[in-house]
Amino acid sequence: MKTDEAAGFSSDQTLTSSDLAGVIQREIAHGRYGIGAALPSEADLRLRYAVGRHTVREAVRRLVEIGLVERRQGAPTRVVALQPRAAYVHSLLSLGELFQYTRETQLEIAENAIVPLDEDDAAFVGATPKSRWLRLLGLRREATVDEVISHTTVLLHARFAPLFAGMRLPQGPLYAVIESATGEVVMEARQEISTGPLPAYAARVLGVQAGVMAIMVTRRYIDISGGIMFASRNWHKAEAFRYAVSLRRDMPS
Numbered sequence: 001m002k003t004d005e006a007a008g009f010s011s012d013q014t015l016t017s018s019d020l021a022g023v024i025q026r027e028i029a030h031g032r033y034g035i036g037a038a039l040p041s042e043a044d045l046r047l048r049y050a051v052g053r054h055t056v057r058e059a060v061r062r063l064v065e066i067g068l069v070e071r072r073q074g075a076p077t078r079v080v081a082l083q084p085r086a087a088y089v090h091s092l093l094s095l096g097e098l099f100q101y102t103r104e105t106q107l108e109i110a111e112n113a114i115v116p117l118d119e120d121d122a123a124f125v126g127a128t129p130k131s132r133w134l135r136l137l138g139l140r141r142e143a144t145v146d147e148v149i150s151h152t153t154v155l156l157h158a159r160f161a162p163l164f165a166g167m168r169l170p171q172g173p174l175y176a177v178i179e180s181a182t183g184e185v186v187m188e189a190r191q192e193i194s195t196g197p198l199p200a201y202a203a204r205v206l207g208v209q210a211g212v213m214a215i216m217v218t219r220r221y222i223d224i225s226g227g228i229m230f231a232s233r234n235w236h237k238a239e240a241f242r243y244a245v246s247l248r249r250d251m252p253s
Helices: 016-030 042-049 053-065 095-103 118-127 158-164 174-182 201-208
Strands: 088-091 105-116 132-142 148-156 189-198 213-222 228-236 246-249
Touching: 016 042, 016 053, 042 053, 095 118, 105 158, 118 148, 118 213, 118 228, 132 158, 148 158, 148 201, 158 174, 174 228, 201 228
Parallel strands: none
Antiparallel strands: 088 246, 105 132, 132 148, 148 228, 189 213, 213 228
8 A cells, every 4th residue: 555654644545625735734834835935737636646626726715715825727726935924814805705796887898809918907807918808897886875885997818708709787796697607606805905196087987086995806716727817907986986805714724
């Protein structure tokens, strides 16, 4: 019976994604992979531990979630920390709650075009500068009242462009349009909130003066492979913004 000593599992055992994440976490802690080192490829991990694609991807997702590794589209998964984050996790919204928000609002698209990405947008979606993505510019309203919530810029991978060609009022949330048409599923959404001076293009939509301090909410929607399917930047008036957060405690495994 062959045994992988670093893993502590024999070859006739079936590893779950949690088991595999634990194995890799211990290898990182013991120095097998240092800061900046690339993890083995998905194919190598599947072969080494005799597990399926889903098991590997879910294990890596767990490692991303606890802050040990970082994934970028088209690049190896790299180690960014030797120990997981502290036990308290600042969780913004569940994926279900975020999807509920998009169902209860309406995106109105003013500009719909495939564009080459500048350096900032390329970094935002983890792509190569000048690669071509679909850009939607518009505003988001409350579904039940005539009130503008935000100025919104959405960048979608070019493979989804045919789904939104010429579209002005999507029939449902963007993720739902994509999932229904392609079968590709959003596995994770990453949200960040920051402040900054309101750009002129967003100020016109929100009806306030350019340059005032405003709230920017960015979201990146991740597929099962860890790639970014689409991402958005949303500018909100500071006085009209409410931020709800839940805190949960991760229990030691």
